[in-house]
Amino acid sequence: MRPGDLERVQSLPLFQDAAPETFRVATAGAHVQRFPAHTMLLLEGDPVDFLYVLLDGQAELHGTWNDHETVLAILRPVSTFILAAVVLDTVALMSARTLERCELLMIPGDAIRTAMRLDARFAQAVSRDLAGGYRGLVRTIKNHKLRGGVERLANYLLALRASDNAGSTVRLHFEKRILASLLGMTPENLSRAFAALHDHGVTVEGSLVHIAKPGALEALAKPDPLIDNHAPRGGDILIDADAEIWSSEWNRATSR
Amino acid sequence: MRPGDLERVQSLPLFQDAAPETFRVATAGAHVQRFPAHTMLLLEGDPVDFLYVLLDGQAELHGTWNDHETVLAILRPVSTFILAAVVLDTVALMSARTLERCELLMIPGDAIRTAMRLDARFAQAVSRDLAGGYRGLVRTIKNHKLRGGVERLANYLLALRASDNAGSTVRLHFEKRILASLLGMTPENLSRAFAALHDHGVTVEGSLVHIAKPGALEALAKPDPLIDNHAPRGGDILIDADAEIWSSEWNRATSR
DNA sequence: CGCGCATTTGAGGACTGTCAACTTCCGTGG
């Protein structure tokens, strides 16, 4: 583990509230491992023995059925994943695979469950993390059931703009075919969705997307704080303490 | 509160592990309230002040965007809902409405959060509950992204058969228009989906659905334990300890 | 009994998936 990695892990919302002793015990049995690109880390249906912490690189969570595959989330450092399966000590519902060379910290599931028993503050942090993940999934389902493909793409681009920079050009962090699957469409239809956004000021050059008229795009996307997690909050309410936990599963992936 | 209600609440996975004192304090500040049918209990975007426990009746969780509405879950007694928002002390992402006359126990959110701080076992139970809900949502997303409408209906019927009885006739517990929304389609298309299942031995009479050839239906539905939570597990593995928590949010609603 | 709403059925259109051909991009190896 490189110097600073431990600090990065400890600063995760999942751990920053834990007692130092809890953190020490949990990471004592952990080990860091490197994986090449396009490597399966975990297969859905397999028992989950570790909580994974992505320290470097990009990874993908996906699900399979009947010879079809769909991307459920893109993970970027630093984030944890499959916490839910670890808490319940059961099999994974999602597969995980690296998109590029990755560095992972693997914490034994036993250590996590033991820590929850001994450290109430850690158990609370786990609850908050899972609650944040849960709410992320609720947003995702609303996104998919209520919006069409073009609208999902438009909101995705606005979310990228809000999170990565303030400029009018955003960069897609992974291949379009993966973005297509994440957004619930085929690569062909993603192309057409980008084409449809052409009329609203969106131009594409490789992985660079230029948003010429953010206003026009927003008019089409109709972002909603109850779906998108980046949308402008209603200005009349002062109590805006939506301190959602976003460090672990479903990071900035699905809809932000 | 009727006699026995408290016992029913205490026997929920969320509470059965908690210290008696924890349970006493939490329910001390709680109150039971009755609501007529078709009443809004909670509006998405509103701060959540209570953890709700549905003691009697049926309720629905739904989301809204751009003048469209989609049903996210059907709740049946005894189950809790909006635990995630309570844990994070934030606004609701889903609205809740009664489908019929309902009896609800409302536990102040403060009491829940305090109990988590004081009782590590309760905090663990909350984590398990949220982890179970999280995994239910993952199943839902896979269900929606990987399957078509007819397949979703077929699996829903098989899930009903597995949970409610062992017979070949199942009863829909709510209106078809709500089922349609839950399954992510229009009422018109649900009708056609039922018609499509005609060829596979499914006949409909009001809210009664007869499954003449379960084998044929399964061949179409291709149920999967990693999506449906009722599907036959692979017989070669003995370790089948998937003790998922299913008592709270997302009960038998979405995909079981 | 009658009204209102849920459900069904039909027709048409919009959206999405599939297949195939073509172009572009990128990493490899000469």
Place this chain on the structure above:
DNA sequence: CCACGGAAGTTGACAGTCCTCAAATGCGCG
């Protein structure tokens, strides 16, 4: 450094699915 091969991305044609609108039917409650 360039040429090449393979994969990614795009475009077009077509089919299948799903949504919308409209009208007819059925059901339940007042």
